[in-house]
Amino acid sequence: MPATLTAIAPKVEYTSDNFQRYYEEAGPDYAAWSPHFNMHFGFFRSCMNPFNREAMLEQMNREVLDRLQTSSDHPRILDMGCGLGATLRSFARRLPTADLHGITLVHWQLEQGRLLNQSTPQSTNITLNLGNYEHTAYPSESFDAICAIESSCYSAGRSKSRLIREAYRLLRPGGRFVVADGFLGAGKLRGLQQSIYRKLCDCWVIEDLGEIHAFTRELQRAGFTEIAIEQIQSRVTPSVLHVPWVTLKFLLTSVIFGQRKMTRARWNNILAPILLPFVGHPIGPLAYYIVSATRT
Template sequence: MKTNTITQTLQQENKSASRRDITNFYDEATSDYRFWSKDLNMHFGYFIFGRTNPLRRDSMGNEMNRQIYNRLQLPEGSTIVADLGCGMGGTMRNFLKKNPKLSTIGVTLSPFQVQEGNKLLKGKKGLILEENYCDTSIASKSVDGVVGIESLCHSGHSKETLREAYRIVKPGGRFVIADAFLKKEASDLCVGSSFSYRKLCKGWSLDGLGVISKVKEHLKEIGFSNVTVEDISLRVAPSVFHVPFTIFGFLLQQIFQHKKVKPQSWNNLKASFYALLSGLHLNEFGYYIITAEK
């Protein structure tokens, strides 16, 4: 079992989010995400007119899962997919419904997500491990596909994470990322964007968002080929616009149930608001699906 922690990795890159920050975020914020998605899709959704219901977050969230799954182009027969930063395993369970021959393995730093996520996977061909996705115990060249959905931003879309995906995927396998990225360096953002970006990173315990052009080049340098980048910002926008209504609804629920809003919940709510503000600056932020082949 490998022992490097995400804290060590981030310190090497002079980053600020610690393993404790990230673990606490997910341990405490999972209930917030259950309010966001009954299927525990801890990510934004993908809208297609006539196919997904823009008023239902899980309709769009599960469509995002479908889009990611299709881009993996898994071979026929028994296959294995690794989810780096799997949360409660929502995407894993969605994939398993699609393909009865599939097995899944997920990685998260949160002990709570490991415990509760594995309960939801009981009887299914899936397992969640408490590990650092920059340095997993998954054997080299052992999985047919790797996904990272709104999780790799916790390491700033670092080269270490991309290398780990390259290491564990089989030759011919695919790595699919769905996440928000910067279109320019953080130092070049306008004042409003810079403010929202800092608040977003603080609230969600992010090291930062990678610059999309640099991430693409890093994937190629590591050894991936056929790297495609799709800007799906407009597809994700209907899901993002649920944010203010979800914040208001969550606060009302806590009040009516006489529950105290936890500090991390406040941070999560504020970060969600700043994510919405950031998304309005389409010249500086974008949401992308990246597909790379080994």
């Protein structure tokens, strides 16, 4: 493990300003991971080519959409923490009559996402808005389905109670809530892992990752039923294995021979996925889950 991590890393002070600064500085670098700006890991099925990263990223979008179980002809769907809207554009290709909405805190993501939507014919039914997904301006019971792909981690606390309660408020009775993200599961962070974990959170400007049991208890307290917990680390691992190659390619093309200035946020974006295996399953308690629930 890197010697520089032997000292205890301080807990990051989360603010919307440093969150926005991180994504404005490091956000464009995600194009090295996905040309379509799918800013998440992929889902692998046995019939797939493990070297085709974009196909696995798109498959994650499909898996989430399948679990949303939209049945109406014109479902209204919200992506809480939509990034540049890649997941919504994926949904639009499969649900051309859906009313799709996304919310993000980052001005750059909103502007670039809207530009990408304009160049995609199927995206006329996508609306992106600026705002905090813990406290939205949408009326209660506005949506048939809500998803959060690798964005629930930015909600406060390990139970993510504010995110859950806002999702419950926004869903219509019978509506579905699906979250795909990394969560702390059974077991503890031991020794140096605690420092690595804090540095990982600092890199991604996260206050704390969710804790899976606290998260599902909060879903129950909020009133959700039919809660399904799927630990899908093995499905995600093939895309995670792309990280070293993408990182090396990025360092060569963007850092050594590139023109953009390397900021702390951009370096952190490189460091975070390198640290991930030291606290991730099976070495540590961090694993990838899809959690689905129904609003009563």
